[in-house]
Amino acid sequence: MSRKIPLLSPDLRRLYALFLGAVLLLFVIATALTGFTPALFFGQSGEIWKFLSEDFLPPRLPESGRIQVIAEAFLTTLAMAMASTTAAALLAFVMALFGSERISPYPKAARFVRGFATFLRNIPTLVWAFILFSSLGIGTGVGFTALLITSFAFMTRAFIETMEDVSSDCVESLLAAGASFPERVVHAVLPAGLSGFISWYLYCIEVNIRASTIVGMVGGGGIGLVLFSYIKTFHYGIACSIILMVAAMVIIVDQISGRIRKEILK
């Protein structure tokens, strides 16, 4: 009786083994196709390290004349994230009302609303930024609109789920009481889902603070654009201190919004 008793059924174990094998195989195929090998990475790591330690470090402060420009750029990035998320949240709320069969006055159209949101969401923010950049040119308008589109699509889906979770039962009871659609929204959907909506909104602000820096680099304005111009002109020390400040900003915003979300969801 020395055989050990297995904890998994043999079928499940075979499945896990198969899965692991598939992942390994995919890794090998992908490496072969891209021509990238882990060995190369380690071989070149000296150069990467040298670049980081000699060009990027130590962080240097920009000339004093530029400090105001940089501060303004930071504010622009923050404002871009906040403004686009807020506008997106309001639009997404209205859209989400029509995206749930149990809440929308036109249940048959709900599928199309969800499909539309999914479609928008599956195009990355950066791609939107490129598309808009080509038509609008450099500017915060590009960043604002690109962030607006993706966070609108994301929050529409998130709000629909929140509504179906917490509001559809009480919406039904108000429907049975003879309340009109706007009344059902104000007296049931809104109070029941409010904490959920705010929580998603704050989460989206966190995401967009990060994204607005990146979107800025491809023409969306704000600190991303400033950072990119320093990198392009080989001012790596200054770029490094901007990157550190961006990280600090992201951490601070995450902390604040995380704290608020915890309070709200209590």
Next chain:
Amino acid sequence: MAAVLSFKRVCKRYPNGVCALNDVSFEVLSGEFVSVIGPSGSGKSTLLRAANALIPISSGSVYAGGERISDLRGSRLRSARRGIGMIFQNYNLVYQLSVLQNTLHGRLGYMGALSALLGLYSESDKIAALELLDELGLADFAYSRASDLSGGQKQRVGIARAVMQEPRLLLCDEPIASLDPSSSKTIMELLRSLAKKRGIACIVNLHQLDAARRYSDRIIGLSHGRIVFDGTPQMLDAAATERIYGTACENLMTGGSDVPENSATLP
């Protein structure tokens, strides 16, 4: 006496092909207390939701307050619905709002668009709501958040909201299915006394045979979407029960006094 609700040859077929109501006809008279019993999936909830047009029916007619409710749209439908209160198994309250606010939701259907939207309830509505809450033993909870109440208390708020509609008819979908036996008794007694006092007719879906027997003027038995029994509690004998549930009485857990004494000694 006038009928407050009548079903005439109603069929309901869901889009997936399930025939949940099959040629159902009955009338509910003013002030009558009717229980609907039947096994799971027999169409009880479908029947209630057809009564106030929460779901469309496939054929036949449902008349409520003299109107063919399946023909109504928009504001005419809303004013037909406000005359029919509904009570849910899961209470369906807005838990973030106060008990008083939830109770006053029953008045929304009567208010002008703007005042309803802004929640500007009249003082007389508020007084009526507080008196009703007092009658239901919830006077001390008027300003509590609905989420802080026990199940039995939540259901009483559900009843208060429905009664605030000044309905001719109450539809109750398994109002006691989530409650303990003692709260269940309170709810059934409150429901019956409130309804009798105000002359409101009630249709109550029940899984508890003993409650159906004890509180109803009349029992309707559904099986596979058809009415297989319609009569007084006294007429509901073993044969009728078997027709409804498709199995002999001994195989049913009917609750209450039907449970043999010695079963209490089982672990």
